[in-house]
Amino acid sequence: MDFLINWLANIPGFAVPFALGAMGLIICEKSGVLNLGAEGYLLIGAMAGAGSVLSFGGYPMLALGIAALASAALALVFAVLVIFLRVNQVISGLTIVFLAQGLTSLIAGKQGWTNKAFTGLADLDFGPLSDIPLIGPVLFRQDPMVYLTILAFFAVSYVMNRTHTGLRLRAVGENPEASDAAGINVMMMRLAAVLVGALFLGLAGGYLTVVVSKIWVDGMAGGRGWIAIALVIFARWRLWRALAGAVLFGCIEALIPRVAAIGIQVPQYFVLMLPYVVTLGVMVWTSLRKDTLANDPSALGRPFVREERR
Amino acid sequence: MTEIPDRNDASADGGPDLNGSDPVLTMSGITKSFGDFLALDNVDFDLKKGEVHALLGENGAGKSSLMNVVAGLYAADHGTIHVSGQPVSIKGPSDAQDLRIGMVHQHYKLVMPFSAVENILLSHPGGSYEQSLNQMREDIAQKAELIGFDVDTDKPVASLSIAEQQRVEILKVLVAGANFIILDEPTAVLTDEEGQRLLNAIRKLADNGNSVVLVTHNLSEALNHSDRITVMRGGRVVDTVLPKDVTPPELTRMIVGETISETPELSKVAGVPQLKVRELQASRTDGLAVIKNVNFDVRRGEIYGIAGVGGNGQGELVEVLTGLLPVTSGNLYLHEKGDITHSRADERRSFGIACIPSDRQTYALAGGLSVSDNFAISGVLNGSYGSWSRIDRRKMQSATDAAVKKFDVQGVRSRTQRAALLSGGNAQKLVIAREFSGQPGVVIAHSPNRGLDVRASAAVHNHLKSARDRGAAVILLSEDLDEIMLLSDRIGVMNSGAIVAEFDAPADRHAIGKAMVGHD
Numbered sequence: 001m002d003f004l005i006n007w008l009a010n011i012p013g014f015a016v017p018f019a020l021g022a023m024g025l026i027i028c029e030k031s032g033v034l035n036l037g038a039e040g041y042l043l044i045g046a047m048a049g050a051g052s053v054l055s056f057g058g059y060p061m062l063a064l065g066i067a068a069l070a071s072a073a074l075a076l077v078f079a080v081l082v083i084f085l086r087v088n089q090v091i092s093g094l095t096i097v098f099l100a101q102g103l104t105s106l107i108a109g110k111q112g113w114t115n116k117a118f119t120g121l122a123d124l125d126f127g128p129l130s131d132i133p134l135i136g137p138v139l140f141r142q143d144p145m146v147y148l149t150i151l152a153f154f155a156v157s158y159v160m161n162r163t164h165t166g167l168r169l170r171a172v173g174e175n176p177e178a179s180d181a182a183g184i185n186v187m188m189m190r191l192a193a194v195l196v197g198a199l200f201l202g203l204a205g206g207y208l209t210v211v212v213s214k215i216w217v218d219g220m221a222g223g224r225g226w227i228a229i230a231l232v233i234f235a236r237w238r239l240w241r242a243l244a245g246a247v248l249f250g251c252i253e254a255l256i257p258r259v260a261a262i263g264i265q266v267p268q269y270f271v272l273m274l275p276y277v278v279t280l281g282v283m284v285w286t287s288l289r290k291d292t293l294a295n296d297p298s299a300l301g302r303p304f305v306r307e308e309r310r
Numbered sequence: 311m312t313e314i315p316d317r318n319d320a321s322a323d324g325g326p327d328l329n330g331s332d333p334v335l336t337m338s339g340i341t342k343s344f345g346d347f348l349a350l351d352n353v354d355f356d357l358k359k360g361e362v363h364a365l366l367g368e369n370g371a372g373k374s375s376l377m378n379v380v381a382g383l384y385a386a387d388h389g390t391i392h393v394s395g396q397p398v399s400i401k402g403p404s405d406a407q408d409l410r411i412g413m414v415h416q417h418y419k420l421v422m423p424f425s426a427v428e429n430i431l432l433s434h435p436g437g438s439y440e441q442s443l444n445q446m447r448e449d450i451a452q453k454a455e456l457i458g459f460d461v462d463t464d465k466p467v468a469s470l471s472i473a474e475q476q477r478v479e480i481l482k483v484l485v486a487g488a489n490f491i492i493l494d495e496p497t498a499v500l501t502d503e504e505g506q507r508l509l510n511a512i513r514k515l516a517d518n519g520n521s522v523v524l525v526t527h528n529l530s531e532a533l534n535h536s537d538r539i540t541v542m543r544g545g546r547v548v549d550t551v552l553p554k555d556v557t558p559p560e561l562t563r564m565i566v567g568e569t570i571s572e573t574p575e576l577s578k579v580a581g582v583p584q585l586k587v588r589e590l591q592a593s594r595t596d597g598l599a600v601i602k603n604v605n606f607d608v609r610r611g612e613i614y615g616i617a618g619v620g621g622n623g624q625g626e627l628v629e630v631l632t633g634l635l636p637v638t639s640g641n642l643y644l645h646e647k648g649d650i651t652h653s654r655a656d657e658r659r660s661f662g663i664a665c666i667p668s669d670r671q672t673y674a675l676a677g678g679l680s681v682s683d684n685f686a687i688s689g690v691l692n693g694s695y696g697s698w699s700r701i702d703r704r705k706m707q708s709a710t711d712a713a714v715k716k717f718d719v720q721g722v723r724s725r726t727q728r729a730a731l732l733s734g735g736n737a738q739k740l741v742i743a744r745e746f747s748g749q750p751g752v753v754i755a756h757s758p759n760r761g762l763d764v765r766a767s768a769a770v771h772n773h774l775k776s777a778r779d780r781g782a783a784v785i786l787l788s789e790d791l792d793e794i795m796l797l798s799d800r801i802g803v804m805n806s807g808a809i810v811a812e813f814d815a816p817a818d819r820h821a822i823g824k825a826m827v828g829h830d
Binding site for chain 2: 171298
């Protein structure tokens with residue numbers, strides 16, 4: 001029983017970075033911009049978050065905000081490359097990852113932030129509610145970001161499906177030419193989507209240092225960005241499915257140390273491989289069933305340029 | 311075509327008095343060029359309230375260009391536009407929308423996974439989403455009712471038929487408040503019955519006080535469903551007439567022109583049929599049947615011209631003949647090889663069928679590869695330049711040099727220069743050099759002079775004639791009737807996916823024109 005409660009109570013903490021990351025990617029990719037730089041934005045966010053806490057002596061929520069902004073700043077470079085200069089989106093995305101890996105190590109090393117532990121964001125205290133058996137630790141002994149993430153999903157889902165902005169964002173990712181004809185500024189819409197998406201990715205990165213590890217270590221995103229990309233494909237660009245996928249992988253990640261603790265040996269590389277295997281399987285499955293492609297942004301990866309004939 | 315225009319009785323039963331009323335939209339002296347090509351040459355056009363004005367002409371006559379100017383997609387080089395007597399400047403589609411001008415293009419601008427409401431809502435931001443969604447549904451229903459449309463507003467547009475998608479496009483224009491409505495070849499993609507329904511709806515639009523421009527190349531459509539007809543040819547307006555004042559033959563003459571083309575030097579040696587096409591039927595990949603019944607023979611040593619307005623199945627016919635598009639039924643027979651209906655494209659090439667496609671930069675050349683690679687690629691396949699494990703570059707290059715010289719491909723600074731850097735005419739010559747290198751028995755040329763200047767197109771034509779004179783069977787498909795008349799020994803006319811008439815040269819230009827634009 002203790003094992004179960006302990007496991008369940010730890011899932012949200014593991015699921016939040018995946019969930020926020022996948023959400024950021026969906027916002028960006030629904031507008032038609034393929035974003036393979038997720039790992040890079042997580043790293044920038046994580047480093048900026050840790051750096052802020054260390055520099056300002058606390059204020060974890062401020063640090064999370066700075067993490068999001070730092071990621072958006074990096075995304076601005078990416079956006080200019082792929083939207084306005086129409087550089088290949090795959091290559092630009094990968095470049096962002098390598099740029100961020102080098103940049104974070106460099107800055108954190110120079111500033112002396114590396115391997116320095118700090119006090120991050122504490123769990124919320126709901127008083128007596130936290131002490132309810134089973135439910136208490138799982139639902140009421142979490143950090144604020146867990147609750148905010150859930151709220152964010154409701155908010156983003158509403159904006160995407162129930163507002164003019166969401167309709168226009170999706171239109172731009174489906175058929176930029178038709179959107180242009182409808183009077184939408186395709187480039188600006190995509191720029192906004194990339195930046196807002198990067199805010200969430202940066203937040204996911206900041207969460208890793210400010211809330212989870214409370215320390216910055218070089219390359220500490222540890223492939224979570226890639227898993228978020230896999231999750232988005234797995235979820236076929238649907239928000240709630242992406243959240244479900246994030247929770248699923250949160251379960252797996254939370255399980256590993258606990259299973260190991262009670263003496264059962266699970267090869268960790270097998271577990272780390274799982275998300276990618278699942279993604280491969282989903283991709284094969286969806287390509288066999290053409291009808292499920294309806295939610296994929298058709299213009300994903302395709303730059304837009306307005307041209308007069310001849 | 312045989313029907314007598316029945317539009318006259320519309321004015322009898324209370325229709326607008328079209329001869330008297332002043333135009334509400336006037337375009338005067340519109341000139342537009344694309345590079346060296348003059349698409350519109352000092353064109354005048356006007357539109358009256360409550361009329362259906364047919365804009366008639368062949369492909370490339372300038373109809374769409376003229377309408378794109380008024381819709382704000384092209385900026386005219388010269389000329390003025392007046393709406394309700396006021397001079398206006400239309401700089402973009404939004405200016406046109408503000409002036410209540412709306413255009414339904416040939417290629418629909420719809421977001422496929424979205425419903426009709428969502429598509430129409432896209433161009434109308436603001437307000438609460440749910441409220442505007444409901445408002446939009448009401449607006450659509452009201453406009454649809456007005457002209458007798460029924461459309462499922464909440465199903466994804468992708469699941470609607472082409473005709474229904476077109477209705478969504480028309481409703482989009484109407485909801486945006488347009489009362490000048492331009493329809494670019496609206497019936498081209500519809501079945502006869504759907505087309506009829508659309509034409510009825512267009513009439514209702516006009517009866518409600520809108521002004522409609524019906525861009526078409528179909529004679530009977532213009533005669534039977536419009537109040538005035540403006541005929542364009544070669545970027546100029548030929549004349550504007552009332553349907554009751556013209557006969558179909560007169561109209562045909564206006565469309566195809568009076569130019570007497572040079573008498574072609576006819577073939578001296580028409581031999582046995584090299585390629586026989588029998589009861590050919592084929593569908594596009596999206597399922598639309600585009601080749602309905604094609605029968606013809608091409609003999610050795612003749613040029614068989616296939617005339618027709620673009621989009622009547624010519625492109626697909628080329629794909630079927632070269633083996634890119636499978637047939638639904640029917641057969642192709644090649645002399646001495648027999649039935650090649652199901653032979654692959656590469657097999658057909660090895661049988662000596664060569665093709666000069668209309669879009670040379672996409673289908674005939676790899677722009678990023680060198681001139682020499684582009685020339686030699688067909689020879690590489692049949693082993694002329696070494697085995698699979700080794701390519702004989704030197705042999706390739708000397709063959710390229712010889713071909714470049716023989717076919718007078720200019721602008722080749724080096725053999726490694728990218729083919730994309732060649733001008734249109736020289737790129738075409740390179741394609742011809744390659745396609746003719748195997749001494750093909752059948753040559754399929756689709757609009758070979760497209761985009762070429764007079765000199766280059768004369769050179770291309772001479773190459774086709776020399777292929778004929780050495781005994782090849784040449785199939786020439788072109789929308790340019792002059793080109794067909796100039797070169798062909800025999801002429802077939804393609805209309806709605808079938809060869810509807812055949813003529814021996816020298817043929818009567820008007821008879822061909824009639825078959826091209828006739829319905830059924």
